[in-house]
Amino acid sequence: MIRRLAAYLGDNRKYVAYCFFLVTGEVVCELLMPLLMARIIDVGIPANDIWYIARIGVLMVVLGVIAIGLGVTNMRFSAY
Structure with a gap:
């Protein structure tokens, strides 16, 4: 399945990688908030x-x- 998806990506592979890391960073930031609230x-x-x-x-x-x-940066890259 990944090979099939990779065939359609073509030149956009770098944007997919950027989006993956941006979403991961966003999720980490959002998951830290309840932890910080608990510490408060x-x-x-x-x-x-x-x-x-x-x-x-x-x-x-x-x-x-x-x-x-x-x-926002993720949305920008995913629009390409």
Whole structure:
């Protein structure tokens, strides 16, 4: 089946590889968010550490922006 698919890809193989890595990066960023939220709940709130909560919150925002960027770039490459 992969050989059949590879025959249709032709010159677009590099775009398929880019999309694979971009989707993987986007998924990793999105899967880290619940883990970070759990750390805020398990570590930051019981310790009443506002700076820890703020740092993790900023990290979550950065990961969200990275995930959006990867998703948009993936859509751009998949349009070729």
